[in-house]
Amino acid sequence: MPSILVSEVGPRDGLQSISSIMPLEAKKAWISAEAEAGVREIEVGSFVPAHILPQLADTAQVVAHARTIPGLTVAVLVPNRRGAADALAAGAHKLTLPLSVSETHSLRNLRRTHAQVIDEACAIAAMIRERPQGERPHFEGSLSTAFGCTLEGAIPDAQIARLAAELIDAGCDEVGLSDTTGYADPASVRRLIRLVRGAVGEERLTGIHLHNTRGLGLANALAALDCGLTTLDASLGGLGGCPFAPGASGNIVTEDLVFMLEAMGLPTGIDLDKLLGVRDILRTALPTEALYGFTPDAGLPLGFRQTERQAA
Numbered sequence: 154m155p156s157i158l159v160s161e162v163g164p165r166d167g168l169q170s171i172s173s174i175m176p177l178e179a180k181k182a183w184i185s186a187e188a189e190a191g192v193r194e195i196e197v198g199s200f201v202p203a204h205i206l207p208q209l210a211d212t213a214q215v216v217a218h219a220r221t222i223p224g225l226t227v228a229v230l231v232p233n234r235r236g237a238a239d240a241l242a243a244g245a246h247k248l249t250l251p252l253s254v255s256e257t258h259s260l261r262n263l264r265r266t267h268a269q270v271i272d273e274a275c276a277i278a279a280m281i282r283e284r285p286q287g288e289r290p291h292f293e294g295s296l297s298t299a300f301g302c303t304l305e306g307a308i309p310d311a312q313i314a315r316l317a318a319e320l321i322d323a324g325c326d327e328v329g330l331s332d333t334t335g336y337a338d339p340a341s342v343r344r345l346i347r348l349v350r351g352a353v354g355e356e357r358l359t360g361i362h363l364h365n366t367r368g369l370g371l372a373n374a375l376a377a378l379d380c381g382l383t384t385l386d387a388s389l390g391g392l393g394g395c396p397f398a399p400g401a402s403g404n405i406v407t408e409d410l411v412f413m414l415e416a417m418g419l420p421t422g423i424d425l426d427k428l429l430g431v432r433d434i435l436r437t438a439l440p441t442e443a444l445y446g447f448t449p450d451a452g453l454p455l456g457f458r459q460t461e462r463q464a465a
Contacts, residue, residue: 157384157385157419158193158383159194160196160385160387161407163389163390163407164180164197164215165229166386167388167393167404169393170392171208173441175208175439176438180197180218181218184218184222185218187431188222190428190431191424192225192423192428195227196228197212197216197227198230199231199232200213200230200231200236200240201232216240227244228246229247229249230248231277232251241281246290246291247292248293249293249329250277250295251263251295251331252267252270252320253298253333255304256305258302262297271316274323274324278292278324279324291326292324293328293360294320294323294329295331295362296317296331297331298331299333300341300342301336313349314349314352315352320353326357327356327357328349328358329360330349330360331362332362334364334366335365337363339375340376342361342376346361346377355381358382360382360386363387365391370406371409374413385410387407390408390446391446406445406447411425411428412448412453424459425453425459
């Protein structure tokens with residue numbers, strides 16, 4: 154199995170940030186095509202009220218489709234215990250609860266204080282423990298705005314470390330770092346990984362969610378890899394951002410990330426040619442939305458050979 158997991162977040166983070174609403178059948182086709190290309194984990198949606206994010210109102214139906222794909226980890230974002238209950242009923246394999254280390258952003262995004270989000274994490278963990286051992290989804294607490302907040306600025310290290318530890322104490326299986334606002338740079342990525350691992354342990358921090366807002370997305374991904382992280386979020390075509398954080402745009406492009414990893418000899422299990430072909434589904438379903446990526450524009454280099462597709 155490839156050692157680096159590229160987790161596709163476009164069907165959630167990408168779609169929540171645009172005004173267009175992708176038809177359900179197009180979402181299904183997108184997820185199926187990425188899985189066929191070798192993507193092993195996809196965040197397919199978010200269980201939030203439809204009036205807040207109508208783009209994701211059909212998440213339960215998307216989860217039902219994604220669960221029919223062999224070998225695919227079906228991930229979702231849940232903002233609270235109600236969303237988690239819906240995710241559990243739908244059968245998602247992985248639940249991510251965002252906790253903004255900026256309390257101002259937390260109030261804007263979830264309408265909850267830090268203490269209230271930790272209470273939600275405790276309640277969700279209890280709900281998961283009530284299920285049979287083999288039916289318990291993986292539960293991640295995401296440290297959003299960890300590298301800085303457009304509403305509050307820099308966040309004290311002590312606050313980030315404390316909240317990471319509180320998420321684990323509340324019952325999360327792991328925490329993830331999230332550069333919600335695109336403020337990260339390679340040095341800060343290395344520093345925060347050390348900080349959070351010092352608070353929760355090395356095995357409790359394996360993934361990072363990066364944006365390319367200022368062009369540092371891939372540099373930050375490489376810094377995370379150098380520190381031993383093994384899960385990298387990305388969005389096909391670079392769709393995405395956070396609608397509740399002004400100026401937060403641009404997830405790193407899945408196609409560019411996979412090319413970088415494969416060019417370095419780090420197997421992802423993803424067929425680049427097939428992955429590039431998935432963009433056609435987005436172009437057809439979202440004709441007014443811009444798609445980004447240097448690799449799709451330039452094409453693969455002459456003679457380029459991927460590492461052995463271990464997941465095939």
